[in-house]
Amino acid sequence: MRQKTHRSSLARRNLQKLFSNRLAILGGVIVLALVLLSIFAPLLTPYDPAFIDPTQRLQPPSAEHLLGTDNAGRDLWARILYGGRLSITIGLVSSLSAAALGVIAGCISGYFGGKVDAVLLYISEIFSTFPQTILILIIVGFAGRSTLNMVLIFSITGWMGTHRIVRSRIISLREEAFVESCVACGIGSSSIMFRHLLPNTVGPVVVSITLSTAGYVLSESGLSFIGLGVPPEVPTWGNIINAAKSLDIMQNHPALWLAPGVAIALFVLGVNFLGDGLRDVFDTTQ
Amino acid sequence: MGKYFLKRILELIPKLLIITIVIFVGMQFIPGDPVTYLIPPDTISKLDPAQLEAMREKLGLNENVVVRYFTWLGNLLHGEFGYSLVSGASIKSMIVQRLPASFEVAIIALLISAACGLTFGFISATKQNSLIDYFNTILGMIGISVPEFFFGLLGISIFSLKLGWLPSGGRMMPGKEALSDRAEFLVLPCLCLAIGLIATLMRYTRGSMLDVLHKDYIKTARSKGLSEANVHIKHGLRNALIPIVVILVNRLPMLLGGAVVIESVFNYPGMGTMLLNAISGSDMPVVMITTMMIAMAILLASLLIDLISALLDPRIRFGKE
Numbered sequence: 001m002r003q004k005t006h007r008s009s010l011a012r013r014n015l016q017k018l019f020s021n022r023l024a025i026l027g028g029v030i031v032l033a034l035v036l037l038s039i040f041a042p043l044l045t046p047y048d049p050a051f052i053d054p055t056q057r058l059q060p061p062s063a064e065h066l067l068g069t070d071n072a073g074r075d076l077w078a079r080i081l082y083g084g085r086l087s088i089t090i091g092l093v094s095s096l097s098a099a100a101l102g103v104i105a106g107c108i109s110g111y112f113g114g115k116v117d118a119v120l121l122y123i124s125e126i127f128s129t130f131p132q133t134i135l136i137l138i139i140v141g142f143a144g145r146s147t148l149n150m151v152l153i154f155s156i157t158g159w160m161g162t163h164r165i166v167r168s169r170i171i172s173l174r175e176e177a178f179v180e181s182c183v184a185c186g187i188g189s190s191s192i193m194f195r196h197l198l199p200n201t202v203g204p205v206v207v208s209i210t211l212s213t214a215g216y217v218l219s220e221s222g223l224s225f226i227g228l229g230v231p232p233e234v235p236t237w238g239n240i241i242n243a244a245k246s247l248d249i250m251q252n253h254p255a256l257w258l259a260p261g262v263a264i265a266l267f268v269l270g271v272n273f274l275g276d277g278l279r280d281v282f283d284t285t286q
Numbered sequence: 287m288g289k290y291f292l293k294r295i296l297e298l299i300p301k302l303l304i305i306t307i308v309i310f311v312g313m314q315f316i317p318g319d320p321v322t323y324l325i326p327p328d329t330i331s332k333l334d335p336a337q338l339e340a341m342r343e344k345l346g347l348n349e350n351v352v353v354r355y356f357t358w359l360g361n362l363l364h365g366e367f368g369y370s371l372v373s374g375a376s377i378k379s380m381i382v383q384r385l386p387a388s389f390e391v392a393i394i395a396l397l398i399s400a401a402c403g404l405t406f407g408f409i410s411a412t413k414q415n416s417l418i419d420y421f422n423t424i425l426g427m428i429g430i431s432v433p434e435f436f437f438g439l440l441g442i443s444i445f446s447l448k449l450g451w452l453p454s455g456g457r458m459m460p461g462k463e464a465l466s467d468r469a470e471f472l473v474l475p476c477l478c479l480a481i482g483l484i485a486t487l488m489r490y491t492r493g494s495m496l497d498v499l500h501k502d503y504i505k506t507a508r509s510k511g512l513s514e515a516n517v518h519i520k521h522g523l524r525n526a527l528i529p530i531v532v533i534l535v536n537r538l539p540m541l542l543g544g545a546v547v548i549e550s551v552f553n554y555p556g557m558g559t560m561l562l563n564a565i566s567g568s569d570m571p572v573v574m575i576t577t578m579m580i581a582m583a584i585l586l587a588s589l590l591i592d593l594i595s596a597l598l599d600p601r602i603r604f605g606k607e
Contacts, residue, residue: 125301125588126301126304128584128588129301129305129581129584129585129588133546134561134577134580134581137546137561137562137565137573137577138312138573138574138577140565142315142570214431218431218433221433221435222433222434222435222547225433225435225547225550226435226546226547226550226562227566228562228565238433241435241436241439247442247447247454250439250442250443250447251443251447254443257436257439261432261433261436261439264432264433264436265428265431265432265433265436268431268432268433269427269428269431269432272427272430272431273427276427
């Protein structure tokens with residue numbers, strides 16, 4: 001009981017700390033707004049983002065088409081709303097699965113130490129020598145473009161950061177008395193690792209998930225922009241800009257690349273502000 | 287010290303071998319006969335089937351995987367990277383042609399970002415919570431949040447299309463190859479590449495400086511009566527440098543690999559666009575060899591990071607022995 005009240009007051013203090021950070025609030029509001037816009041996309045636009053209307057090519061913004069139409073006659077506002085769904089999902093799913101891999105590896109590394117730890121560290125070092133972009137380029141070269149491939153690559157190449165964070169945290173926690181009493185009570189290793197030690201690493205892991213979501217949204221947009229990300233028919237923010245690469249469109253129809261670019265920048269900016277705010281909250285050294 | 291360096295360098299060898307094995311395994315998945323990328327295409331067209339078979343025998347392609355791997359590795363060490371499946375050019379000559387272009391952009395961008403990033407971060411940290419610090423922080427956040435290709439598109443549409451000051455892409459006008467003629471082609475790619483890195487470096491410099499400035503030895507330095515500038519630069523910046531150097535060296539492989547996205551925006555004929563073209567043309571030998579070089583560059587950069595950190599911080603050098 002006593003522990004419970006203690007916990008809730010800590011949570012309240014953390015929330016207060018987060019809410020007193022104006023930039024974090026701003027970031028949170030931006031992210032929330034963009035997420036809501038893409039969730040409720042069908043309510044906010046009557047158009048199908050993939051519907052090609054050759055009679056409506058490259059229309060300027062109007063009451064009918066809020067941001068105008070692209071060179072295939074598709075409504076840009078609809079494409080950006082629906083594009084947000086994919087871009088944000090890709091970023092979030094990738095960073096969550098990368099974090100899951102990292103957490104498991106980190107727990108094992110930190111708890112068992114010794115040879116197991118050395119092997120995992122070595123593997124993570126080898127992984128970090130193959131840059132994500134290049135790995136994706138190779139996979140795309142062999143297997144073609146696919147959304148799933150992209151998420152898989154992001155997760156397989158993105159777990160090392162979380163691994164390091166969780167590992168070092170668990171190494172320092174391993175010597176605590178509560179672990180010893182767990183062992184004395186006959187609690188199994190996996191239960192100690194995941195039930196008793198893992199919750200103590202939540203803070204930094206949440207921060208890293210937040211910031212890497214921003215990173216993955218950026219990487220996805222860059223890769224799609226150069227034509228190597230998700231397949232061209234999938235309307236992510238990067239793909240929308242990719243469709244607007246010609247000099248003619250750049251000069252005469254700037255909305256086609258400005259709007260999705262601003263959407264990416266806003267989302268990433270919001271997530272970064274939020275992530276920085278969270279880091280301040282969880283950083284106990286201050 | 288020497289022992290530490292030697293150990294680091296020896297650790298590198300198995301890692302380099304692992305990279306070559308990964309690439310070799312990847313090469314085995316390339317559809318078609320390996321002979322097509324191991325000898326020049328015009329040689330192949332002159333050979334009849336019997337001679338081709340003899341060639342295969344000579345290249346060791348009929349041996350088992352292990353022998354094939356070592357033959358291939360030996361060829362690599364002699365600078366024989368094979369031939370492009372698309373153009374038939376030797377991969378070595380392609381790299382020799384493209385590398386200087388990427389190198390140029392990357393080194394300029396790295397220098398600009400190191401100079402600006404360090405300066406801005408230093409000012410921010412020494413004037414913490416001032417207006418200029420706040421301004422820098424927001425700008426830095428924008429710098430790391432806006433995709434670099436978006437800066438590229440903005441640059442092209444403003445400075446090339448609207449104002450007509452700078453070319454929108456390419457590396458040089460035909461016939462005008464002097465650096466002074468090429469400078470205008472370098473401005474936009476270098477700046478776009480530098481913006482993100484300036485922001486990152488600035489954020490790290492600020493954080494690292496603030497960390498250091500709260501240390502006890504800074505108080506000691508102040509209490510000795512040293513000037514504020516002396517404290518900041520000699521005692522602060524020098525100790526804050528390690529994480530900053532790490533980030534900077536981390537970007538060095540870009541010199542070799544090119545900046546794929548930015549090169550593509552500006553249609554710049556560097557390693558990045560070479561890699562892109564190879565991928566869209568399914569020119570897998572070129573893709574694999576380039577990847578291997580980049581991965582090796584990253585390994586060497588990580589070695590360099592260890593060595594520089596050890597030079598800057600004696601604790602790393604002596605800590606583990």
